[in-house]
Amino acid sequence: MARIIVVEDEADLRDDLVDYLNRCGFQVSGAASGEELDALLRVQSADVIILDVNMPDEDGFSVAQRVRAVSQAAIIMLTARSGLIDRVIGLELGADVYLVKPVDFREVEAQVKALVRRLQKVVGQASAPSPRPPSSPAPSSSPDSKKSWLFDDVEWRLLAPGGVAVSLTATEYKFLSLLVVAPGEAVTRQDIALALTGRDWDPYSRSIDSLVRRLRIKVEEHTGVALPVQAVHGVGYAFVGAVVSGPDGNGAG
Template identity: 35%
Template structure:
């Protein structure tokens, strides 16, 4: 792959700040134009090195992250970001590379689009992710924490604590899914219902995305991930959250 070097480009607009990590200069500038026309404030960088330098001094509302990058690739970057940040991440993958999409979700990406992508779809996915973040902030004065099996989930602070009081890191998508389960304990929820309740009806086009997110939640909350006693799969039905849930 040819490594392209270009200067950092910013565009004065009015809305959320979007960091685009894309080494193809033509695609990057197209992204910037689409996002700017949609009212966002895009910033372009071409590598992990540029991204890291920028994140040390500036904050962003969302990251659009290409998988194929010079030096450190997008999957490695996603894993590293998730170790310390819950910023929404949309992965950009090559068409047909299912393994990249699945790995991206398993490493903590919130959503993905495939190249060549429809600009309207990308903008819709960005807006959907940002709405989830905004709705969580707007709800701070309303919902009370919920508890299940000794765990505590707080919709206000968007935090999850285990029975020992240790905070467990969740991605935005994982938190929204677990909260949807906690608000519907004992009910069989189809993938379509989970998509509607947790994501407002918009997520990556394949249902596999839900399965990957739920697999990651299980790894974090199940006493025995192989037993799946908290989130059970209902054949031909979906999933059911089995613990009793109480509001504090």
């Protein structure tokens, strides 16, 4: 049973959402603040955290950043703020989903179920024994795997040549999914902005560049390999390395 924590300072909304998700078959706890969330996480783990942005003591952005540093739980940010900047900040801080109030509880339920399915696939893949006999070479030993990146569009991971995997947030996944469709070809900033935020690109915003910078650091820290994403002056970004997509690398390269 998936474990959910709802962090919302408005008591009626918190209680209603906790009750609704409990009736959906989840194990749900409520917290009124980031401090209460911290206390819950010290005694129990969570698969999904539903986090309000507008809390009086500590805003949800700060809580999300702190939680993301210590937990692999998926984060759904729930907020009355509909502005582009707030949406980008929320996703860049590690939120998997950003929902604007008022929100239908059925939409929250659908997003929770989608995130839980993704988490279950990751856990299942990590615990499943390899079907290959001991004498068969591992996938990472093939020449192609040593040269190519693998964009796993099922588990939301990027595997460096050699097989070291990096888990991707929703924003990182959406960004890379645009680039790996046609390696070597630039994707415009306008197309990237539309995919990530649903809005036209703001030439005064540095959010896309900040996303790329953080993603490069993250990938290199985890894999020791530089991410082959390059800026194309006056256009946007391109993935300039060899890459295949799909859960097993049997996608277009």
